[in-house]
Amino acid sequence: MSSEGEDEELDDSGGDLESDDAEPDDKSEETSVEELLTLSADAFQRADAALRAGDLAAYQQWVERAAGYIAKAQELLSQSPTRDDSDAA
Numbered sequence: 001m002s003s004e005g006e007d008e009e010l011d012d013s014g015g016d017l018e019s020d021d022a023e024p025d026d027k028s029e030e031t032s033v034e035e036l037l038t039l040s041a042d043a044f045q046r047a048d049a050a051l052r053a054g055d056l057a058a059y060q061q062w063v064e065r066a067a068g069y070i071a072k073a074q075e076l077l078s079q080s081p082t083r084d085d086s087d088a089a
Helices: 004-011 033-052 056-079
Strands: none
Touching: 033 056
């Protein structure tokens, strides 16, 4: 039987990438830039936890996932109509 502290340590190790909630459903086209950036921040936190736990494979996977979210956000931003600065005031 494991102690509560050990369970918390396992939860911080990055978890199973396949069953994780950090991945949006197949509605990536509907995912906002803000959501993608939130997902990337979560993935970077999980990567950091995996690195602290010594799980370099999970660390690499979480970093790659975070980079993918950022790339999708950049793509969405590049597709957005550009705002004219004269509209800002």
